[in-house]
Amino acid sequence: MKMTMDLHTHTTYSHGLGSIEDNVKEGIRKGLEAMAISDHGPGHLGFGIKPGALKQMRRELDALQEKYPQIKLYLGIEANILGRDGAIDVSEEDLGLLDYVLCGYHFGSKPGKWTRDLPVHLFNLLNRWTGGFEKKARALNTEATVNCLMNNRIDVLTHPGAKGPVDMLEVARAAEKAGTMLEINNSHGHLSEEELKICMLTKVRFIVGSDAHKPGDVGRYKEALKRIVQAGVPLERVANLKEGME
Numbered sequence: 487m488k489m490t491m492d493l494h495t496h497t498t499y500s501h502g503l504g505s506i507e508d509n510v511k512e513g514i515r516k517g518l519e520a521m522a523i524s525d526h527g528p529g530h531l532g533f534g535i536k537p538g539a540l541k542q543m544r545r546e547l548d549a550l551q552e553k554y555p556q557i558k559l560y561l562g563i564e565a566n567i568l569g570r571d572g573a574i575d576v577s578e579e580d581l582g583l584l585d586y587v588l589c590g591y592h593f594g595s596k597p598g599k600w601t602r603d604l605p606v607h608l609f610n611l612l613n614r615w616t617g618g619f620e621k622k623a624r625a626l627n628t629e630a631t632v633n634c635l636m637n638n639r640i641d642v643l644t645h646p647g648a649k650g651p652v653d654m655l656e657v658a659r660a661a662e663k664a665g666t667m668l669e670i671n672n673s674h675g676h677l678s679e680e681e682l683k684i685c686m687l688t689k690v691r692f693i694v695g696s697d698a699h700k701p702g703d704v705g706r707y708k709e710a711l712k713r714i715v716q717a718g719v720p721l722e723r724v725a726n727l728k729e730g731m732e
């Protein structure tokens with residue numbers, strides 16, 4: 487099996503450990519044909535990129551593309567779903583700098599409008615801490631995710647179900663309609679085998695992401711592959727894996 491492209495890698499621009507060049511070198515070492523740098527959107531209170539950082543990242547990546555023509559380099563972002571209306575933390579101007587938009591829900595993102603969006607965070611945290619409130623958290627997360635997919639051009643929904651419960655069938659249907667790929671994340675356990683089976687009831691497409699936070703993890707896909715095999719996902723539905731030598 488071979489991973490052809492890894493769109494989900496973090497660098498020191500958010501809370502990854504390596505530089506963009508460190509990740510690129512590892513991508514080349516792993517034999518990737520293409521990869522993206524996709525750091526956390528600026529709305530994340532702890533890990534978000536600084537406002538304006540994407541311009542600098544674009545310049546750095548374009549220069550590295552000239553230095554390393556053997557791999558195709560893309561600038562992405564892992565945007566945050568901010569709240570119930572599905573707004574994301576990337577401006578129109580910044581969207582113009584990007585090749586790919588990945589997006590996911592994270593606990594540490596600042597709600598778009600506090601009074602309206604705070605319940606999403608509140609019920610996810612209550613659910614996490616107490617094991618209760620799952621139904622309410624699931625309803626809010628599903629509403630936020632579906633709105634996000636419908637109202638934005640999102641290429642990849644990262645780790646669905648990892649940071650809060652969602653109605654996976656509803657999310658997969660929305661992703662299919664929007665043309666968004668669902669990520670099979672190698673670092674988090676989601677999509678899980680069970681979630682993959684639910685998603686396969688639709689025609690949604692999948693993509694494996696390493697979610698590397700250190701250069702050595704770029705291009706890793708083995709954990710995701712285990713779940714793909716267990717769930718019986720046909721390889722043609724996964725955008726970036728193909729049969730062949732590593």
Ligand SMILES: [Zn+2]
Nearest residue numbers: 564590644645
């Ligand atoms: Zn994430």
Ligand SMILES: [Zn+2]
Nearest residue numbers: 494496564697
């Ligand atoms: Zn990530």
